[in-house]
Structures are given as C-alpha cells and as structure tokens.
Amino acid sequence: MKKTITYFIAFLSLNIFSQTKYITKTGIVNFEASVSSFEEVKAINNSATAIIEVESGAFAALILVKGFRFKNALMEEHFNENYAESDKYPKATFKGNLKDFSIEKLSSNTVFKISGSLTFHGKTKKLESIPLTFSREGVFINVSGNFKVNASDFDIKIPKVVKDKVSETVEVSLNFSLKKT
Template identity: 60%
Template sequence: MKTIFYILLCVNLTVIAQTKYITKTGTLNFEASVPSFEEVAAKNNSVTAILNTDNGEFAALAFVKAFRFKNALMEEHFNENYAESDTFPKATFRGKIEGFDLQSDNTSYPISGELTFHGKTKTYQNLKLYITKKGEAIILKGNFKVLVSDFAIEIPKIVRNKLSEEVDVTFNFELLEK
C-alpha cells in the first residue's frame, strides 16, 4: 500500500512541476496565391497552442472553419471542396523544440513534429522557430511551406493555374503561463 501511495505521489509531483504556457488566441495564416490572379489567403485568430517549457514539447490546434478569407465564396469553397471541414474539422501540430532553454539568449530553435490536416499527417523536421520573451509572455513565430498534395487535397483542373501547389504558412503565438 505504501508503495502505491509513493508512486502516485511521485507522478503527481512530476505533473505539477511541469511549466506550461498556453494561448487560445494564436494566429495562423496561409497563402496559396499565384501572381496575376486573385489572392488566396486566409487567417485564423483563434488557434490554441501549448508549450511545455520543461521539455520543449509543443502542440497547436486550429479549427478549420475558423479560417477567414477576404472573399466569402472562396471561404465556402475552401471549407466544402478542399479542406472538407465538416469531415476534417481540426488541424493539429505536435512537436518538440530541439535544445529549448527558456533561460538561454537563443532566439531561434529548430522544431520537428507532425502536422495533421485533411485527415493526413506529414512529419516536418528542423522547421525554424523564433522565440522571444515579452514580460510574462513567450512569443513563438515562424513560417514554413506545405504541399497541397501531401494532404490529399484535389485541385480541380479549371482552377489549377489560380492556386499554388505550395502553401506558405505563418504563425504567431503569445503564450502565458497556465
């Protein structure tokens, strides 16, 4: 009985000791525009992200229907025809910041992890992540490129020349201690 109590106590202390920073108002943008055609870009201002500062683990969750376009019809087509957001309502990223140290003067770190979108998961290695401290907040910023084909998104032939196969993704998270 004492052994079980001791194990439970150690597990609880380990969980309590972890320092986590979180936001529910992170921003995630993407652009798949092609020169000379209408801008294909969207922004999501309600992304949830969490960072464990003890081990550099990071996760983010975005609801696909929360992406906003300048053109309402484009937003509708994105949700119904490309992202199929009723079937695949969430996009997630789970990864680890390599060599993360909150006490360090480093502002750039590699992060590796898995991005899941449209029911498909793709592993990314050594994406560049910029980290700054602003008062009590930790700010994470970065950008990377994804291929539409990696997530089994079909672009109809009629609009194929108006959308880029390569999508620029940028993010900005201001996290506060939980």
C-alpha cells in the first residue's frame, strides 16, 4: 500500500509540474540571398524541429543544414562545402522566449515577439523582438514569421567572384505547425 501511494504521489507531482509542449519535426525554413538580375539564391528545408513550452513561452528550433534544398544542385553543393561548411557545422539552432505568450490569447493571426540566440556556422547572434504570427487549430499551434540576418554575422565570407550575385543580407522565413504532446 505504501508503495502504491508513493507511485501515485510521484505520478501526480510529475503531471502538476510538467509543462504543456507543442512540437513539430516537419517545420519549414526558407532563406533567400538573391540579388536582382542574377540567378535566384534560395533554399528550403522541410524537416526543421521546433518546440514551444506553453507555460514559460520558451521556444527552440533545430535545423540540419544539409537539409536545405536549392533548385540548382551545384549551388547546393557550394552552399554546403564553401559557405555553411555543413560537415563541420551540421546544425543551426535557435533558442529563445516569447514575450507575454499566452495560449489563451491565441486567435487567428495573434502576434507575439520573440528574442533569443541563433547559432549557425559555429557563431551565435542575438535576435531581439522578432514578430511571429500564431494561430491555433485544435491540437495544433501554427507559427510563421521572417527576419533578416547578415552572412558576416556568422563569419560567412562571400568570395569576390560572386559578391555581386549573392546578397550579404539573408531573408529567413519559417512556418511551423506544432502539435500538442
């Protein structure tokens, strides 16, 4: 009997103190570094992992760099070998917190701001007050947004030979449909 009560108390305390989480392993992250009048420099990754802890507003995302797909296979190869060095730096991560996040406030197209740290190519950059749009559909929370970073923030050097064809400013967009766990 004593053992049963101990298990029951342990189970109850785990449920009381556990955070409600929403997660996806099929998030979409795009980036574009195109310059007008030249070939499009754009990629998509359909296998980003992201998680939100509802009570704390903590948010994290993980992207495998080799998962980015380009229209041009040679461009993809150059990206992985020369720019991202994806064998050396296989992951990109973001860890942050949503300001004043509340699942009760979610309706269609509710905007919350997030601040946190983006790590790519072995370098970390702080991002502040990035607006993300949220909506809730049953057991899913949908999140979308975009922001800009500079290649130089992550020690990525654009060779002189292509300097006019690749933008220093990179537009990143995301679209996640996270499911309650």
